[in-house]
Amino acid sequence: MNQRLSRRGFLKLGLGAAAGAAGAQLFFGGRAGMLSPVVSAQTEPITPRYYLAGTDGWASLPGVGNTYFYPDPWAPEGKTSYMFGFADVTQHLSDPELVSPNVLAYKEKAQISAPIMYFDELDPNNPNKEAYVVRLTNLGLAVRPDLVDSHTVHWHGFRNVIPMFDGEPGSSVAVPIGRVFDYAYYPYEPGTYMYHCHFEDTEHVHMGMVGLVFVRPMQNRGAGSLKASRVAPTIAGLYTPDPTGPMGYAYNDGDGSTAYDREYSMFLSEVWNESHWDDAHIQLPDWTDYKADFYLLNGRVYPDTLLPNYAPVGAPTGGVAGDLGEQPYGSLVTCNAGERVLLRFANLGFTQASMTLAGIRMLIVGMDAVMLRGKTGVSGFYETNTFQIGAGESTDAIFTAPAFSGGAGSSGQGYDTYLLYNRNIAGISNNGEMGIGGQMTEVRVYPAGSVPQQLTPHDL
Amino acid sequence: MKRRLLPAILAAMALLLASGAQRGTALAATEPTDPRNGVICETSPNGHFDLTATIGYALMSDGNAIHMWGYALGSYTDASVAADAYQYPGPILCVNQGDTLSITLHNLLPEATSLVFPGQDNVLVNGQPSQPQFAAGEMTSMAQVAGAASSWDIPGGTATYSFLASEPGTYIYESGTNAGVQVQMGMFGTIIVRPSAAGFAYNYTYNPNSRAANEGQVAYAYNREDSAFNPAHEHVEILSEIDPFMHQAYEADYINWIGGAAHNPQAFDMQDYVARYFLINGRSFPDTMADNNAPWLPNQPYGALVHIYPYDAATNPQPAMVRYVGAGTADFPFHPHGNDSLVIGRDGRALTDASGEDLSRYKFSLPVGPGQTWDVTFDWKDDNNYSASNPVPITVPQTANLTVGPYWSGSSYLGSAGNLPPGGEGYSQCGEYYHIAHNHALQQMTSWGGITLSGQATYTRIDPPLPNNCP
Known part of the structure; x- marks a missing residue:
């Protein structure tokens, strides 16, 4: 009833005609964007x-x-x-x-x-x-x-x-x-x-x-004896970066327990081939048939996850080199021995992932954008090498890079390699292919002082 | 062959028709005393309940009618009557800590059935400890059974299950016999145990005629001050799923059985199980939003709309209580929009450390696993107190430049309504807000055949603060 009255009022005021005219402009093109807004909340x-x-x-x-x-x-x-x-x-x-x-x-x-x-x-x-x-x-x-x-x-x-x-x-x-x-x-x-x-x-x-x-x-911004972040704020002048401070803190911990030297996005998603084909070919899938064929980490699958941000060319399919032009994010983690690295995990696939960092314990400090700490201050932080992360969940994990093994490292390339992957085995397959793929990447630990300071999150 | 089947089918149809005809009258009796939204608690002065195991039907929002097994509250001897009182999920039984909960199970199904109570200690069956049952060295049931019925109007056995409700919280009861089939067919329900320590006992005074009159009261989920909630906003959200082929197979078997054929307890190969419907309180979206006892859902009485007012330290300090129950085969990562849920309990225990220190935590996705219960409190406020005099800091485009949702009031502000485009649904009644709450395994937000937004989804409705002019 209420709604009918308001519609009548709408027409009475002549706004219906205005809206009609505005709608008509859609078809004339060239005027994309906002047409005569109802409310301009800000002068600026x-x-x-x-x-x-x-x-x-x-x-x-x-x-x-x-x-x-x-x-x-x-x-x-x-x-x-x-x-x-x-x-x-x-x-x-x-x-x-x-x-x-x-x-x-x-x-x-x-x-x-x-x-x-x-x-x-x-x-x-x-x-x-x-x-x-x-x-x-x-x-x-x-x-x-x-x-x-x-x-x-x-x-x-x-x-x-x-x-x-x-x-x-x-x-x-x-x-x-x-x-x-x-x-x-x-x-x-x-x-x-x-x-x-x-x-x-x-x-x-x-x-x-x-x-x-x-x-x-x-x-x-710094708090008491806790130094401000060494990187610039997103709002100019919000705080003065302290070059001797950490890259940042995951949370307002009050004690520096979530300070970190580097941070990386580990964003999980999935591709079910049938539904993607269906959308291109004007078909509809039965979503209850869902089964992921590819498990993506920051929008790519292994081994493309190892390539740097903005790498143009990826692994081939059918002998044709992959075009990564619209998949700009790598997932390679590089750090120096002893550094604390924050991995920000979020899962918008439909399947629970089980993320494993083999050989390094992760300290789970937050889930779902909440620091793991009770109302009275009891810490819920815990160490693990594998945690589950379901659809729509996030996890903040901090690891401390172990000491460098010496020489040319375990890789023979000057660094030690640790694998980060989805232990849900289907999650490290590309389209069911034998071997490895999907949600997998490497953590490369260099001798202290080798890798320059990280300037932006995820090296963006 | 044809001549033998015909009476069976006719009998099945008669059974359906009979139950259909009785639905209207049965409802009229229950409706006035139940709240429109929120938990419907079945209570009993002595803690005793009768449940009848029976068939029934559940309606999906695509129009499909699914043959179910499960429970009718009360004692019945005739499946054509019990099917009318059948409800999916099973009745929510509420008792106080310290009560002895007892259930006499009456069996009208073509196979033996039983009840198990994961999360309870020292369960008795007919006065003896509940134990797995064996025959010739093979387990036949997880607990002592009520024997199978001989026909739809010749009841089977009974069994009485009892235990001391020793700890407050949310629990499941379910079938312990042929459980892979029976639980999936709908044989599960919820038990709420209210705390009883001094100062925490449940004393909610419910006025069926006035929402406003029910406000301002306090209840507790546990014997803890920090488990306080507003009992006018207590909700149970039972997450379950259905494979229609499985249920179809047992429907065909049942029709054969009432026609005189032997019942086949393995009428469906569970290796072929694929859930196609994903339900909250036995309903699929949008039926989840409908009131309790919606007349078009005679056997799915529980709505799933969480209906609240904004948090206010002075006038509305207590949060809503939502008890999630996992009754499916997988984690359902449930995601209520608008605000985080504060997880205060799991599986009938408050989230604390060994010394009782609070370990509750806020989460935006609740991965409710099979057999788990999650007790959360939920409230919502506008962090920025937007209103016409404190407007949103953006330029709001004309309605003609936006796609408008059916629950949009036309205004950014709570309690206000604005212009809606002609032809829209415009379900908003008094400028209330809606926030969706759904399973984030988004294929489970759909249902069989690719119908999107028809699965495990509902809304939280936030009315303007009282007094308001909401209906």
């Missing part, structure tokens, strides 16, 4: 920190091409699998148009996995704090122009959020093709999170619209 809009563009694309998942659904015969050379994802168009924020030709050029260029985002915790008591804004646009799907799905950004695990910024489309709003929406966040809880599109979530998550996001704690 907040400049977004990140700008994401939802679209489709292709990934290289090297394996034996022996199934009907893999590799996709429509895939461009060097690619195997049809994906949806977020492209990072942050560099085009200052273009004159909201959705500029530069941004539109990312259609069919979705990044796998999605851009790693990170923020510094805000002080809830600071009246002048400014929200972090993540801008989202929707470029449509080049391979599926018939599929006019909207997109959203759901920051998975963000606490006490209002529906509008939660990105669950049933309870809030989503972004149609050619439109723009700004998500505003005031993060007060440090830790490792993940984000994904929640529109048609089973499909869009599985198709690749998934990524890691983390919040660095206020303690990075």
Whole structure:
């Protein structure tokens, strides 16, 4: 009843006609973006920190091409699998148009996995704090122009959020093709999170619209005898980096127990070939048949996980070199003996993973962006070499790199090698292939002082 | 062959029709006293309950009707009547710590059945210790049984199970006989044991006629101050799954059996088991959001909508209590949006260290495993107190430039409504917020045949603070 009245009111005010006209403009093109906003909350809009563009694309998942659904015969050379994802168009924020030709050029260029985002915790008591804004646009799907799905950004695990910024489309709003929406966040809880599109979530998550996001704690500003982080804050002037401080702290621990020298993203996702083929070829899978064929670590499968960030060429499929152009993140961990390394794990696959670091104990300091510590201060930290991480969970693990073995190291290349992998055996296969693949990478420990200080998380 | 089958099928249809005809009247009696949302506790002055093991039917949101086994509360001698009182999942039985819980199980199924109570000590069956049963050296049951029925109207045996409810918390009861089949067919339920130590006993005064009148009370999950919750917002979310082919096989077997054929306890090859429906409280989305005792779900009485008000230190300090029960075959990583859940107990014990120090912790994904129970408290507040006078720090696009969800009020602000596009569903009633809560193994948020958003999902409904004009 209430709703009918409000609709009538809507028409009375003539806004219906305005909306109709606005809708019509969709078809005239050229006016992509926000049309006459209802509310301009700020005289000076907040400049977004990140700008994401939802679209489709292709990934290289090297394996034996022996199934009907893999590799996709429509895939461009060097690619195997049809994906949806977020492209990072942050560099085009200052273009004159909201959705500029530069941004539109990312259609069919979705990044796998999605851009790693990170923020510094805000002080809830600071009246002048400014929200972090993540801008989202929707470029449509080049391979599926018939599929006019909207997109959203759901920051998975963000606490006490209002529906509008939660990105669950049933309870809030989503972004149609050619439109723009700004998500505003005031993060007060440090830790490792993940984000994904929640529109048609089973499909869009599985198709690749998934990524890691983390919040660095206020303690990075320094607290008492705890030194400030040696790396710059994401907000200019938030704190003065201390060159003798740690890279950062995982949490506001109060005692430095979560300090670390390096940090890496270990983002887990999966690919079920049939559903990816189906989406490209205008078919629908029965999701209850789900079974992953590839297990991805930061958007790549082993051995491509060993290649550095932004490496252009990966392992071959059917004799053709892999094109990693849209899979920018490596997973190789390099560190010096004695350093503390934070591994930020998050799992947006549908299967529980069992992550093993063979030969080095990990100290589990946080799960689901919460430090493992009881309300009265009892520590729940524990050491392990294998922990389970289910769908939608995150784990913060810190290991201390062991002493270097000497000489040319266990690898004969000047470093000691330790393997990090999913002990759920299917998780280290590429498309069921014998041997190893999937969610596996190496931790390479060098003699102290060999590897330069890490300047950015995940060496971005 | 045809002539022998026909009466069997007719009998099965008559049974279904009979149960259908009785559904309306049975409901009218229960509805007014049950809350619309939240736990429906079955209680008994002496801690005794009768459960009848029977067949029944459960309706999936795609329209499929699934043949089930499970429990009807009460004592029945005729499956055509018991099937009407059948409920999936089994009744939630609530007792106080220190009570002796006893259940007399009456069997109307074509095979023997029993009850087991993982998490309870010193369970007795007919006064004897509950023990695995053996015949010729092979285990036949995990506990003493109630024998099989001879036909749908010739009841089988009974057995009485009892134990001292010694520790507060959330527990499961389930079949211990042919358990791989019977549990999967629906033979499980929930037991809530209320704490009884001084100051922590359960004293909730429930007013069926006013939501507001039920507010402001306190209950405890454990004998601990930090397990306090608002008893008007207590919920049980039982996570389960169904393979329709398995249930179809046992339906065909049952029809044969009531026609006079022998029952086959292995009517389905469990090697072929693949779950296709994923349920909360026996319902699939969107039925999970419907009220308790929704009339179109006569045998699935439990809704799964968590219905709360925003946290407020002065007026609404106590969180909701949500008891998750894992009744499927895999971990269900359950993810309620909006805020973390504070895990305060697992499997009937508060999360503490050996000296009683609190080890509860916030989590955003709850991997509820088979046979596990997770006790969490949940509340929500707007960290930024957004309102029309403290607006969101972004430019809100016109509705025409957005895709609008059915539970969106049209406004960013709690308690406000705004314009919605013509033709939308517009389910929001009073500017309330909704946050989805779902299994994050997202294939389990779908159901058989590729229907998305029809599995283990529900919403948390957050009404504006009282007083409000919400219905």
